[in-house]
Amino acid sequence: MSSQAHTGRGVRALLLGLALTYVVVLLIAPLAGIAYYALKPGFGSIVDTLQLRDVQHAFYLTAVIMFVAVVVTGVLGIVVALVLARDRFAGKAVVSALVNLPLAVSPVIVGLMAVLLFGTAGWFEPFFAAQGIQIMFALPAMILVTIFISIPFVIREVAPLLEELGMDEEQTAWTLGASRLQTFFRITLPNIRWGLLYGTALSAARAIGEVGAVLIVSGLLQGRTETATLYVLRAFDQYQEEQGYIVALMLAGFSILLLIGIETFKRRSARAVS
């Protein structure tokens, strides 16, 4: 018996060791490496890099895309989650599965889908061209694909939460005279807020890190449609490693901040339901 318990402990220690090695080798070490190379040239070099017009514009673009994506995925995500959790309709299982599609499909394919719709000779291109609106190789397409890719995170988080909460509280509010809108803002939203924040933080992280789809629809116009991640890509391509490492470190730093937020929201959300 005791030897079995010993073996169990031995196996567990081995697995833990493997997991820790994995984390150190594949995550912490490279991060430390990026930090080392970014900081090695000194503080002055960081200031110089951050004053580059392309770098500033890249961060600005990433911020704009993330902000719009977070707002839109937050609102749209709640609407879809409400429909999935509350309504009974034919084909619900199909819709429920389709929600996960953007997670399963390669971002490159998402980018190609956007090209097919909005690119030259794309299905919707004549309409927008007639209005004088540039979609492809401009900010609108970059935002569209980012939203498409990051919206599942909100839906997947909020829909199960709504199902678990049930409708008792909402229906009580109705009988007390609250309209559907009042009920949503006073009862539903406060109940799902941590889950919603968790989902939007995940989608924000995804929006910042997205490369594939954005790469295809951006047209790679330096200083115009270049996000921070695309800048890093180009910097290494053009032997500007120093700037590449600095921008990469800043992106990583922001992601870690988001991660801390994500963990906090996740815990609060779990606590709110119980």
Place this chain on the structure above:
Amino acid sequence: MAIGVLQVTKRFGDFVALDDVSLAIPSGSLTVLLGPSGSGKSTLLRVIAGLEMPDAGEVTIFDTDATPLPPQKRGVGFVFQHYAAFKRMSVRENVAFGLKIRKRPKAEIRARVDELLELVQLQGLAERYPSQLSGGQRQRMALARALAVEPQVLLLDEPFGALDARVRKELRAWLRRLHDEVHVTTVLVTHDQEEAMEVADRVAVINTGRIEQYGKPRDLYEHPASEFVMTFVGPVTRLRNAYIRPHDVDVQLAANGKSEEATVERVVHLGFEVRVEVELAEGGHLLAQMTREEAERLELLEGQKVFVRPRRTTTFEAGTDESAENVSPHGASGASSH
């Protein structure tokens, strides 16, 4: 009449939850909808509240056709089995919710909430959050919240179902007293026949989407309209095609004319009462109920031979639910039919 339900039918897919149900609930009464789970009783309550739309039929509340009205406009208070407490609001905010929605002045809301909290004996807990309350306290808060908007009718869906047995009994008695004080027309749904008998002025027994019987608790017990009511309301044993209540069974040590020989299988002491299970020599089982004194006098033991005689039996003609009662008074052997 406070609530009128007229030929209401409600289906969920292929399942018929309510099958052409009609019911008139008198003003100021406490009416219980009693039935097993899946019988349609909760659906009926939700149709009255406007939380479910009937496929056919009408609902009137104080002579207004409520059928097209949303739950917001029906003047109903609704209490759920699992309290539906607004988790992020204090007890005070919970109770004040309906009044705030109605934009009543703050001072008035405060006074009204204090009054209600006293009514449900939660004064002093106003600033607590639902998670800091016991189940019984949460349910009383839910009741105060429903009463705050002065509903025309109060609808309670298994309100004590999630509470433990002792609290359930306490709250049941308390609810009855509260109703006698407040007098708002109340409909309570339960699957617990004891609860129904204890609190109700009138009981509607519901089974498979239909009302089996609607009447005073005593009538249901004494004059059940169907086999279902007979077996669902109060304990009963079936002997051949007759139903017998345990307290209608005489147990004697000596044979006496019409009595049947039986063997005691089990003696269960329930405080003042003793329940005796016997197996008849001719086959079949009977449940007999007697006082403790009676049981002590007979000195009943398991395995002992006794002679039993049902004083009163009820039979239902196959298919029709027409009932016939046979009453044989002590000593005499004559039977009178109902």
